[in-house]
Amino acid sequence: MRLSTCILPVDRWHEGGRDTWRRAEELGFHAAYTYDHLTWRVPFRDGPWFGAVPTLTAAAGVTERIRLGTMVTSPNFRHPVTLAKELVSLDDLSGGRLTLGIGAGGSGFDATALGQEPWTPRERADRFAEFVPLLDRLLTEDEVTHGGAHYAAHEARNLPGCVQRPRLPFAVAATGPRGLRLAARHGQAWLTTGDGAANSSGSAADSHTALARQAARMEKACAEEGRDPAELDRILLTGFTPDSTEGALDSLDAFADFAARHAELGFDELVLHWPIPDTRFALSPSLFERLATEGLSRAGLA
Template identity: 45%
Template sequence: MRIGVMILPTDHWREARQSWRAADEWGFAHAWTHDHIAWRELAGQRWYSAMPTLAAAAQCTRRIQLGTLVASPNFRHPVPFAKEAVTLSDLSDGRFVLGLGAGGTGVDAEVLGAPPWSPTERRDRFVEFVEAVDQLFRQPCADYAGRYYSAHQAWIDPEGGTRARMPVLVAGSGPTGMRLAVRHGDGWVTNGVAAQRGRAAPEVTPETAAGQIDAVRRMCVEEGRDPATLKVVLMIGNRTRSPLTSVGAFADAAGRYAEIGVTDLIVPFPRSEAPHKGDVRVLEQIAAEVLPTFTED
């Protein structure tokens, strides 16, 4: 199992780059950031854009994979976004991983001034967004015609080969996201479920994750795909029961998730304040003492 960190884009870069460098130097397999205009209780506070942040991170790191967890259709169109992703893949020397999700309600969903999407429209837009991005990566010049998104002679990567070089992860706790991951993704992402959808941050346990993993594996079989070819990426963003309270707590949690088939585990990079308040020294200890005990596939 590979282990990575989520770094919120809240700090000035002169401070933030230290976190990205640390994640790289300590040996984590990947480092991620959220892609929002504003996010949850931090709306109205400092929050930077994901793609430029990752471009900067690509220049101050040397080996770690970098990615969005996750980007959504809320304020993006597949064509310019695919071009940005191709550029980031080049800037990072092939270390960029593209994570896609449906997005949620709230600030991001309303910031462009359009009427809020119904659950059905959000689902359908998500399907088109993933399909379009996948197609744009697979062809030097692509066309796509959907109800919500279109592309005409989109020269995203004239040299071709982007899809072979850039891993794509699809997030989703429900059947739509799972099936899109099975059909179009190199991996599937979950962060558990929320007690109140849209009103509370999702939390995950080994029990809930095991049920979700069983479901996505069944979909692989239904779609004629070997479940072993789909990475299972789990983000532990729990506001309670955090595995970062101690090295022992993390080792125990990581072991349990590895047993149920998680291939990639992600935890928040500790902050000095909520959310994800914690002690960065514990994370450094985890890197030194726990990372070497897990093999990377």
């Protein structure tokens, strides 16, 4: 199993931001992700919040080994053509260390920031179904022309292409059938935060059962696409399931138990939020660093 972190883009680069990304590499995390939003939920909505691509570009310049990625990019304010150009550039700047976390987006946060009405779940799914394969083409073909229901591209060029071949990996966030099919068809990883109902009012056992059902649906989607499920990494973004919220992982032993139970479900990457005081991610920095350096060993998963 691998352990990664998600660093919220809330600190000015020269007032702690740079040091955080460097420290993530020093602690040995597999990857460091950041949210690709224009704003986020309370208490972050009315505070500092920086852009994902510039932040990852800066992080690429002060690190050497750790993978970098978005968690997650969505069509809410992105267009595949301009996004592809930024991703090719960032993959080059990082020396081939970039992973694109990608999802359909939600109805809150930045869903209306460009002045549009919020899309229905079906509209988000329709856009995502066109967004992902078009982005796949833009990152693997020298020149792309496309005319679809939601997106267009005319002789869009992305030479010389990604450092990683045939392109940088996609970690597709999905729980529904259409998203899972996209993950099976285009993803190198499947990403989840758990089940919404279990996260809001369920127990740890409820969450575990719901994740097992999600994994089974992901495997079914792979079978329908003629793909071996073992080809997809399974990533769990923690901090939302009832057994990973604030206070639930308050010791090395609690984390070891959590990691072992999710390894049984086939998850091979856990993502911990970097601690932020007075938020749901207010884990003690000293414990967080022990989880980073000792947690998987304690669980027998290192």
